[in-house]
Amino acid sequence: MWRYIGRKLFVYLLTFVIAVTINWMIPRFMPGDPVRSMLSRASVGNPEALQRMNDYYTGVFGFDTPLHEQYLAFWGGLLRGDLGVSVMLYPQPVLDIILRSVPYTLALLLPAIILSWIVGNRIGAFAARKKLLDNTVLPVGYVLTAMPYMWLALLLAWSLGIVAGVLPTSGGYSPTLRPEFSWLFISSLITHWILPFLSMFIVALGGWAIGMRNMIIYELEADYSNYLQALGAPSRLIRRYAFRNAMLPQITGLAVQLGTVLSGALLTEIVFNYPGLGTLILQALNNRDFFVLQGTFLFVVVGVLIANFIIDIVYVLVDPRTRVQMTGGAA
Amino acid sequence: MTLRVNDLKVYYQTLRGDVHALDGVTFDLADGEIMGLAGESGCGKTTLGKSLIRLDTRMRHVGGTIELDGKDVPIADDKAMVPLRYHEISLIPQYAMSALNPTRKIGRMINELLRARGVRPVDIADELRRRLELVGLDPDVLNRFPIELSGGMKQRVVMVMSTLLNPSLLIADEVTSALDVSTQRAVAESLVEFRDREYVKSMVFVTHDISLVYQMADTIMVMYAGHIVEKASASTIVNAPRHPYTQMLISALPEVGTTTDQGRLEGIPGTPPGLLNPPTGCRFKDRCPLAFSKCSERPPLVEIEPGHWAACWKTG
Amino acid sequence: MSEIAGAPGTADAADAPEPTAERKTSEVLHFAVRNPKLLIGLGIVLTLLLTGIIGPFFIDHDPNEYVGPQSQPPNGEYWLGTTSFGQDIWAQFVYGLRSTFLIGAFGGGVAFVIGTTVGFVAGYKGGIIDEILNMLTNVVLVLPALVVLIVATAYLDVRGIFVQGVFIGLTSWPWAARAVRSQALSLSTRDYVDLARLSGRRTWRIITTEIAPNMSSYLVMSFILLFGGSILIAAGLDFIGLGPSNGVSLGLMLESAMKWSSLYLGMWWWFIPPGLGITTIVGSLYILNVGLDEVFNPKLREL
Numbered sequence: 005m006w007r008y009i010g011r012k013l014f015v016y017l018l019t020f021v022i023a024v025t026i027n028w029m030i031p032r033f034m035p036g037d038p039v040r041s042m043l044s045r046a047s048v049g050n051p052e053a054l055q056r057m058n059d060y061y062t063g064v065f066g067f068d069t070p071l072h073e074q075y076l077a078f079w080g081g082l083l084r085g086d087l088g089v090s091v092m093l094y095p096q097p098v099l100d101i102i103l104r105s106v107p108y109t110l111a112l113l114l115p116a117i118i119l120s121w122i123v124g125n126r127i128g129a130f131a132a133r134k135k136l137l138d139n140t141v142l143p144v145g146y147v148l149t150a151m152p153y154m155w156l157a158l159l160l161a162w163s164l165g166i167v168a169g170v171l172p173t174s175g176g177y178s179p180t181l182r183p184e185f186s187w188l189f190i191s192s193l194i195t196h197w198i199l200p201f202l203s204m205f206i207v208a209l210g211g212w213a214i215g216m217r218n219m220i221i222y223e224l225e226a227d228y229s230n231y232l233q234a235l236g237a238p239s240r241l242i243r244r245y246a247f248r249n250a251m252l253p254q255i256t257g258l259a260v261q262l263g264t265v266l267s268g269a270l271l272t273e274i275v276f277n278y279p280g281l282g283t284l285i286l287q288a289l290n291n292r293d294f295f296v297l298q299g300t301f302l303f304v305v306v307g308v309l310i311a312n313f314i315i316d317i318v319y320v321l322v323d324p325r326t327r328v329q330m331t332g333g334a335a
Numbered sequence: 336m337t338l339r340v341n342d343l344k345v346y347y348q349t350l351r352g353d354v355h356a357l358d359g360v361t362f363d364l365a366d367g368e369i370m371g372l373a374g375e376s377g378c379g380k381t382t383l384g385k386s387l388i389r390l391d392t393r394m395r396h397v398g399g400t401i402e403l404d405g406k407d408v409p410i411a412d413d414k415a416m417v418p419l420r421y422h423e424i425s426l427i428p429q430y431a432m433s434a435l436n437p438t439r440k441i442g443r444m445i446n447e448l449l450r451a452r453g454v455r456p457v458d459i460a461d462e463l464r465r466r467l468e469l470v471g472l473d474p475d476v477l478n479r480f481p482i483e484l485s486g487g488m489k490q491r492v493v494m495v496m497s498t499l500l501n502p503s504l505l506i507a508d509e510v511t512s513a514l515d516v517s518t519q520r521a522v523a524e525s526l527v528e529f530r531d532r533e534y535v536k537s538m539v540f541v542t543h544d545i546s547l548v549y550q551m552a553d554t555i556m557v558m559y560a561g562h563i564v565e566k567a568s569a570s571t572i573v574n575a576p577r578h579p580y581t582q583m584l585i586s587a588l589p590e591v592g593t594t595t596d597q598g599r600l601e602g603i604p605g606t607p608p609g610l611l612n613p614p615t616g617c618r619f620k621d622r623c624p625l626a627f628s629k630c631s632e633r634p635p636l637v638e639i640e641p642g643h644w645a646a647c648w649k650t651g
Numbered sequence: 652m653s654e655i656a657g658a659p660g661t662a663d664a665a666d667a668p669e670p671t672a673e674r675k676t677s678e679v680l681h682f683a684v685r686n687p688k689l690l691i692g693l694g695i696v697l698t699l700l701l702t703g704i705i706g707p708f709f710i711d712h713d714p715n716e717y718v719g720p721q722s723q724p725p726n727g728e729y730w731l732g733t734t735s736f737g738q739d740i741w742a743q744f745v746y747g748l749r750s751t752f753l754i755g756a757f758g759g760g761v762a763f764v765i766g767t768t769v770g771f772v773a774g775y776k777g778g779i780i781d782e783i784l785n786m787l788t789n790v791v792l793v794l795p796a797l798v799v800l801i802v803a804t805a806y807l808d809v810r811g812i813f814v815q816g817v818f819i820g821l822t823s824w825p826w827a828a829r830a831v832r833s834q835a836l837s838l839s840t841r842d843y844v845d846l847a848r849l850s851g852r853r854t855w856r857i858i859t860t861e862i863a864p865n866m867s868s869y870l871v872m873s874f875i876l877l878f879g880g881s882i883l884i885a886a887g888l889d890f891i892g893l894g895p896s897n898g899v900s901l902g903l904m905l906e907s908a909m910k911w912s913s914l915y916l917g918m919w920w921w922f923i924p925p926g927l928g929i930t931t932i933v934g935s936l937y938i939l940n941v942g943l944d945e946v947f948n949p950k951l952r953e954l
Contacts, residue, residue, distance in 0.1 A: 015786060015789045015790060015793075016793070018786065018790055019789075019790045019793050019794060022790055022794075023794060023799075026799070026802070026803075027802065030802060030803060030806055031806060142941070143934075143938060146934050146937040146938050146941070147930060147934040149934075149937065150879065150883075150929075150930050150931075150932075150933035150934035150936075150937055151926070151929075151930045151934075152883060152886045152887065152890070152902075152905070152926060152929050152930070153887075154886075154887070154890050154905060154909070154926075155905065155922070155925075155926025155927075155929065155930065156926075158905070158908075158909070158914060158922045158926065159923075159926070161914055162914055162917075162919060162922075166914060166915065166917065167917075173914070226433070227428070227430040227433040227434050228433065228434055228435055228436045228437070230391075230428070230430075230434075231426070231428050231430075231434035231435075231493075232448065233389060234388050234389045234420065234426045234428065235420055235421040235425065235426070235448060235452070235497070236416070236417045236418070236419075236420030236421045236422075236452060237448055237451050237452070238451050240451075241447060241448070241451045245436045245438075245439070248438060249436070249437065249438050252438070259793075260792070260826065262795070263793075263794070263795035263796055263797070263798075264796075266795050266797075266798070267795060267796070267797035267798070267884075267887055270797065270798070270891075271887050271890060271891070274890070274891065274909070275909065285801060285891065286891060286892070289801070289805055289891065289892055289893070290892070292805075294805065294806070297801070297802060297805055298802060300798075301798055301799070301801070301802045304795060304798050305794060305795070305798070308793060308794075308795050309793060312793055323438065324437075324438050324440075324480045324482075325437055325438065325480065325482050
């Protein structure tokens with residue numbers, strides 16, 4: 005058990021180190037001067053201020069020190085929780101800016117992933133029952149997974165938001181309100197949340213439904229299903245076993261799909277101008293604010309790693325096969 | 336008479352047409368009889384085993400009847416078969432190693448199956464433990480997951496589970512082929528013991544291993560290309576077979592108790608005919624050294640001496 | 652399964668001995684031309700591919716040129732209407748299809764080469780090499796591809812479709828490596844591979860002559876999935892504004908539609924075609940893949 009967790013932890017730690025290293029390398033080894041390129045769009049009228057920023061960033065990169073010192077200094081800053089200072093919102097620390105956006109992204113991502121997983125699994129299991137149903141669910145599922153997240157977001161924003169005019173299509177809450185704990189503000193939050201959530205939910209649904217359908221068909225053809233059928237067990241019992249056994253690979257699928265759904269969340273946010281990490285990335289790109297960009301990257305990677313680890317542990321707890329193997333069961 | 340199969344025809348449906356896997360099979364199985372069902376792979380023996388309990392989706396019942404303890408067995412009607420399954424007819428499948436749900440504890444799976452078949456698990460719990468002990472398993476296996484058991488242990492669990500409701504007929508389909516020789520013996524002996532204790536009334540033991548079946552079975556039935564060629568007591572089939580196919584099959588075996596240095600083993604030349612458009616008449620005639628003009632008619636299965644049936648014009 | 656042995660046997664006896672490979676091919680064809688999923692998927696993909704290849708030859712201006720009246724809905728002259736700058740959306744769409752197929756083939760190709768190589772070597776060699784490659788695969792697998800790509804391409808001042816393809820390939824190979832590895836692992840223990848190994852053949856030759864051909868159908872399907880995946884990732888990158896500089900692609904069309912408020916101007920003809928194009932291509936590829944799976948995998952063939 006601990007060996008398995010230790011192994012997983014090691015891979016995640018390694019991934020983190022590699023991600024940090026990529027993050028450190030990119031501005032240094034890509035062609036061009038990162039500081040000049042970064043400040044080229046900074047709208048600072050005062051040349052003195054610009055010079056100050058220039059000095060600050062050159063200092064942060066530490067171009068005058070040897071590479072390995074730059075690398076160690078980079079890690080040092082990181083471990084102190086220092087992701088640098090933003091260019092577009094100079095002199096705000098990058099970490100603060102990111103932390104402001106994270107709740108919005110999580111509010112979209114977590115419900116969208118979890119609900120689409122649950123509903124998708126149900127639909128997939130249901131589809132495996134009937135030929136007719138299967139022939140509709142399967143193509144629809146594939147078309148949904150083939151859909152770029154931002155496109156469905158655009159379609160929903162246009163149809164439900166603009167044409168039907170029932171839901172707002174931009175921002176995290178109404179621009180006339182200020183964040184506060186009031187019914188008015190919360191209801192504004194919710195109405196602004198519905199469309200981005202819905203579009204992510206729908207796209208993600210397809211993949212889960214297809215995965216579940218394939219897994220359950222496989223399970224229904226498994227030897228234990230045949231055996232139970234030969235012994236006259238009702239299909240209710242067999243389906244229950246198949247569903248449960250098909251769920252297990254779907255949990256692993258959750259980890260595998262995490263990156264895709266996350267990308268989807270970022271793209272969806274951009275369409276709805278939803279104030280999460282996706283919109284932050286777009287702003288950072290437009291302002292060439294590489295510190296915000298790289299900080300976000302690290303933040304996302306850490307988030308994904310933590311989520312992966314949680315999924316691993318859940319899997320161990322849920323699947324008796326791994327659980328037994330890892331607690332060193334007899335025989 | 337436990338089982339009476341009369342002119343049973345079961346075909347496989349494929350895109351190319353019907354495969355005549357069982358083409359007019361007639362035999363009886365007496366109370367307490369263990370019948371070995373032998374033949375090359377593809378001869379229809381597994382199909383016959385399946386037909387007695389559950390046709391899979393590609394199999395189609397074309398004709399013939401099955402009676403068990405005087406009652407009709409409606410194999411073409413999947414729903415009507417359900418009450419018979421497990422209670423009257425049970426199966427130890429070829430894939431016994433993987434027949435248990437990997438994510439359920441064995442005891443729980445058995446209980447869920449029993450409940451689904453209208454049996455209260457508590458009524459049978461003691462018997463279940465006794466039988467597990469009989470086959471040499473600690474009743475504690477009920478609290479284990481299948482992954483914690485060895486292949487032989489799983490095999491024995493399935494044996495106990497399949498026979499728990501004392502069925503009239505047990506179909507044991509190639510149950511020993513995945514096991515090593517010593518385990519094969521133990522399994523075969525347990526099955527005989529089950530019959531002796533009347534856990535099962537009679538048994539069809541499907542195998543391609545004639546030497547094993549010779550030691551445990553009362554009778555042996557040999558099939559070839561969807562037909563029955565010969566049925567007789569185990570010793571008769573091995574020592575005095577009459578049908579040319581059985582003779583060649585037996586002579587292809589290493590002789591029991593001898594080594595093989597004198598005279599090398601010979602297979603039967605040729606391959607069995609395809610069953611998509613099977614030849615008319617005797618299906619063995621193309622490989623048969625004794626074939627003559629009459630063989631283009633199908634030879635009937637006749638009782639050439641008491642308890643010894645053969646389908647060949649030369650033996651009639 | 653074993654009991655069906657009678658079926659193929661018949662064909663052998665009836666139509667004289669044919670070489671097995673040939674027989675297998677004809678059997679696959681037999682099922683292929685009867686599989687609606689395969690035929691429909693392939694039909695749509697090929698139609699769009701042809702449109703992308705031939706279409707641009709009928710357009711005599713640069714797709715990004717301001718050629719017509721601004722913000723026109725679809726009409727006889729401009730089939731898909733025009734943008735708010737007067738660009739011909741049909742022209743952009745046709746060129747966009749072309750670059751979408753290009754990025755799919757290129758990104759998918761790079762990922763395929765890396766993924767299969769890593770998978771084969773890991774699965775065949777085993778031991779410490781397998782451990783290391785497996786770890787590498789796991790590392791790249793957990794990294795969210797799009798986010799890595801955003802950071803990596805953000806520093807590039809000039810981006811071309813080939814650079815994009817390479818970057819996408821570098822981040823999207825891991826699942827293919829995993830899948831190929833597990834297949835290769837099971838194949839590498841087969842007798843004929845053992846025989847080849849005993850006879851002293853080089854690893855690379857064994858992989859290419861003994862193992863790969865025996866999973867060719869599997870490889871084809873992996874490539875198709877990687878192809879579709881690359882298209883989607885590229886569309887995402889383009890949409891964020893990290894697409895090929897001064898290029899045309901379906902993703903870039905979506906980006907400019909978004910950037911220039913087509914949504915609020917009600918110019919649906921600007922953002923519907925590119926997204927529909929991507930969805931249709933990738934969706935058809937997926938359905939084509941299901942069809943292929945049914946054709947190659949006898950278990951899935953239905954009666």
